[in-house]
Amino acid sequence: xxCKVLSSVVTPCYCFVSPQIRVKPDNTGVVTDGVKHSMNPxxxxxxxxxxxLKEKKLIKEVVAVSCGPQQSQETIRTAxxxxxxxxxxxxxxxxxYENLGPLQVSKILAALAKQEDxxxxxxxxxxxxxxxxxxGQMTAALLDWPQGxxxxxxxxxxxxxxxxxxxDGGLEHIKINTPAVIxxxxxxxxxxxxTLPNIMKAKKKKIVTVKPADLGVDVTSRLEVLKVEEPPQRxxxxxxxxxxxxxxxxxxxxRV
Amino acid sequence: MLFSKPRLxxxxxxxxxxxxxxxxxxxxACQAGWRSTSSRSVPDVASHHPAEVVxxxxxxxxxxxxxxxxxxxxxxxxxxxxxxxxxQMDENSQMDKEVIxxxxxxxxxxxxxxxxxxxxxxSFFSSILVIxxxxxxxxxxxxxxxxxxxxxxxxxxxLGTPAQKEKYLNRLSTDMIGSFCLSxxxxxxxxxxxxxxxxxxxxxxxxxxxxxxISNAEHAGVFLVMANVDLSAGYRGITCxxxxxxxxxxxxxxxENKLGLRASSTCPLNFDNVKVPEKNILGxxxxxxxxxIGMLNEGRxxxxxxxxxxxxxxxxxxxxxxxxxxxFGKRIFDFQGMQHQIAHVATQIEAARLLxxxxxxxxxxxRTxxxxxxxxxxxxxxxxxxxxxxxxEWMGGVGFTKDYPIEKYYRDCKIGTIYEGTTNIxxxxxxxxxxxxxxx
Numbered sequence: 001x002x003c004k005v006l007s008s009v010v011t012p013c014y015c016f017v018s019p020q021i022r023v024k025p026d027n028t029g030v031v032t033d034g035v036k037h038s039m040n041p042x043x044x045x046x047x048x049x050x051x052x053l054k055e056k057k058l059i060k061e062v063v064a065v066s067c068g069p070q071q072s073q074e075t076i077r078t079a080x081x082x083x084x085x086x087x088x089x090x091x092x093x094x095x096x097y098e099n100l101g102p103l104q105v106s107k108i109l110a111a112l113a114k115q116e117d118x119x120x121x122x123x124x125x126x127x128x129x130x131x132x133x134x135x136g137q138m139t140a141a142l143l144d145w146p147q148g149x150x151x152x153x154x155x156x157x158x159x160x161x162x163x164x165x166x167x168d169g170g171l172e173h174i175k176i177n178t179p180a181v182i183x184x185x186x187x188x189x190x191x192x193x194x195t196l197p198n199i200m201k202a203k204k205k206k207i208v209t210v211k212p213a214d215l216g217v218d219v220t221s222r223l224e225v226l227k228v229e230e231p232p233q234r235x236x237x238x239x240x241x242x243x244x245x246x247x248x249x250x251x252x253x254x255r256v
Numbered sequence: 257m258l259f260s261k262p263r264l265x266x267x268x269x270x271x272x273x274x275x276x277x278x279x280x281x282x283x284x285a286c287q288a289g290w291r292s293t294s295s296r297s298v299p300d301v302a303s304h305h306p307a308e309v310v311x312x313x314x315x316x317x318x319x320x321x322x323x324x325x326x327x328x329x330x331x332x333x334x335x336x337x338x339x340x341x342x343x344q345m346d347e348n349s350q351m352d353k354e355v356i357x358x359x360x361x362x363x364x365x366x367x368x369x370x371x372x373x374x375x376x377x378x379s380f381f382s383s384i385l386v387i388x389x390x391x392x393x394x395x396x397x398x399x400x401x402x403x404x405x406x407x408x409x410x411x412x413x414x415l416g417t418p419a420q421k422e423k424y425l426n427r428l429s430t431d432m433i434g435s436f437c438l439s440x441x442x443x444x445x446x447x448x449x450x451x452x453x454x455x456x457x458x459x460x461x462x463x464x465x466x467x468x469x470i471s472n473a474e475h476a477g478v479f480l481v482m483a484n485v486d487l488s489a490g491y492r493g494i495t496c497x498x499x500x501x502x503x504x505x506x507x508x509x510x511x512e513n514k515l516g517l518r519a520s521s522t523c524p525l526n527f528d529n530v531k532v533p534e535k536n537i538l539g540x541x542x543x544x545x546x547x548x549i550g551m552l553n554e555g556r557x558x559x560x561x562x563x564x565x566x567x568x569x570x571x572x573x574x575x576x577x578x579x580x581x582x583x584f585g586k587r588i589f590d591f592q593g594m595q596h597q598i599a600h601v602a603t604q605i606e607a608a609r610l611l612x613x614x615x616x617x618x619x620x621x622x623r624t625x626x627x628x629x630x631x632x633x634x635x636x637x638x639x640x641x642x643x644x645x646x647x648x649e650w651m652g653g654v655g656f657t658k659d660y661p662i663e664k665y666y667r668d669c670k671i672g673t674i675y676e677g678t679t680n681i682x683x684x685x686x687x688x689x690x691x692x693x694x695x696x
Contacts, residue, residue: 074321074324074325077321077325078325081325081329091267153401166501193329193332193333193362194325194329195329195361195362195363196326196329196330196362196363196364196367196376196378196382196386197371197375197376197377198363199326199329200323200371200376200377201320201323203321203322
């Protein structure tokens with residue numbers, strides 16, 4: 001497979017520590033001030049897979065892409081320190097960034113894939129802050145490319161890709177043509193640490209900034225968030241002495 | 257006794273990690289499968305507020321992007337690869353070989369060495385940040401890294417001939433540990449009174465004597481030995497010799513059974529007619545005393561960073577506990593007495609951090625830094641002692657048990673006031689500078 005470019009998407013996501021999640025007073029979302037951004041764990045796995053393929057000399061170049069404000073560049077640098085060759089930062093900030101969802105990101109990726117003449121797009125299966133699990137699939141649809149999602153094993157065979165997917169029933173083995181979109185699942189690999197020498201080398205690698213408009217993509221959202229609420233507080237349970245009591249209580253609560 | 261041991265043990269056989277899953281750990285939620293990046297101590301100002309006004313006098317806690325990335329990388333690595341082994345390494349007084357190997361793999365052993373010799377090619381401040389991050393998890397691992405970077409590597413880089421650099425720098429950054437041999441049984445603070453002698457014969461020297469308290473000796477492949485070529489010349493005879501581990505006559509004694517920093521090997525060395533070729537002299541004959549002082553001036557900033565990381569690490573383990581533990585109907589953190597103590601310690605740690613970072617930046621800027629380095633090392637060691645002692649008190653009974661890591665920090669901190677220049681030596685050195693400053 002003489003891959004010209006391999007695109008890997010690195011999603012900067014909010015890494016929350018559970019006790020700290022709070023809904024904003026105006027119910028429009030979750031408080032994100034002061035919460036640290038870091039690379040989405042599944043995207044780390046995707047970057048690792050891309051770098052591995054390059055080390056095996058199966059692909060030529062790994063390009064790390066991130067959509068977001070200025071801080072996204074840090075996430076790209078981490079990908080560069082892991083072994084990606086160059087980065088593209090799609091600058092989306094402010095209100096546009098708050099409303100940025102899988103559909104817009106897919107459009108951006110599709111445009112970039114065409115521009116860069118990519119043969120393979122590797123992403124994480126979902127972001128751990130919104131858990132959408134849509135970007136990979138939408139990107140494939142927009143490009144009319146085959147998709148291999150929830151990949152736990154990837155191998156290239158000529159100009160086809162053998163994939164093992166983790167599905168509810170077990171493992172599914174498929175073979176897809178290239179160009180293709182693959183989304184990484186947890187067991188695909190164990191991402192390497194960015195060693196200090198690689199962090200130094202990453203400084204010299206280029207990151208190019210573009211705007212969605214440059215790619216002909218309109219990032220207006222088709223979705224409007226009406227309200228964000230905390231889940232209902234867990235109520236105390238009650239104890240019953242006998243099975244008969246249990247049935248009575250269930251009937252009272254309208255459950256049977 | 258403060259607590260009743262049987263009650264504590266009944267059905268609750270904790271290991272550190274188990275006990276921390278019980279408490280709300282900062283990284284508890286991110287434990288399952290993902291690699292956590294939640295950062296607890298110094299907030300990375302630069303990344304949170306991109307719109308900040310760029311000042312020509314940035315605060316001391318400002319890092320270049322490279323320094324920030326290194327810190328994050330080491331933090332992750334230390335938490336995942338070192339933390340699980342800390343307790344057992346301390347118990348067995350043995351540094352795990354995997355830890356040593358991974359330190360080299362991560363590029364942490366040759367931080368300032370040029371990439372042409374396999375090093376990372378980064379700065380002194382990066383070394384300081386690395387040492388601090390490692391010390392938060394295990395001060396023994398931090399000292400291994402500190403000695404290699406601030407003493408051994410620096411000596412070779414500054415004084416090595418091209419041939420010596422060629423032979424040693426590559427190995428020092430990839431797989432070989434070095435030891436610095438100055439102290440002896442009869443000469444600690446009075447370092448220049450060392451008695452190990454080197455007699456010249458044609459084109460080689462014969463070294464006889466013994467050294468004591470040599471860190472890293474168990475695993476070191478090369479030893480930088482300070483020996484005197486002419487005892488009648490006093491300290492002006494002290495010369496630095498490069499001695500390979502397998503040299504005949506070099507005997508590495510049994511490691512000390514220490515109170516703290518137990519995973520770091522500390523051994524006596526014996527030199528019995530050890531032949532060392534002339535080309536193994538590092539720098540110039542009779543200048544060894546200068547090199548020793550010079551390197552120790554820099555090394556003490558590294559120790560300051562180690563003590564700082566130790567204090568911060570201990571503090572980070574303790575505060576969550578005080579926020580969870582409830583007595584008399586409220587969190588113990590909410591008692592004013594506790595709040596005042598905690599705030600006081602936090603202030604001391606912050607002050608130690610500023611002294612350490614400033615000393616490091618002064619050195620990088622090529623300005624005089626010796627007094628500031630002494631202050632940083634002296635203060636950080638004192639702060640580590642205060643912090644660890646207080647943390648045990650705040651944890652109560654559990655702080656006194658080995659099931660929690662607090663008592664290890666308490667034991668580890670004591671050496672900070674002793675090695676690489678005792679507190680009294682630091683104070684005397686500072687006083688000399690102060691005396692000169694007022695000499696109008």
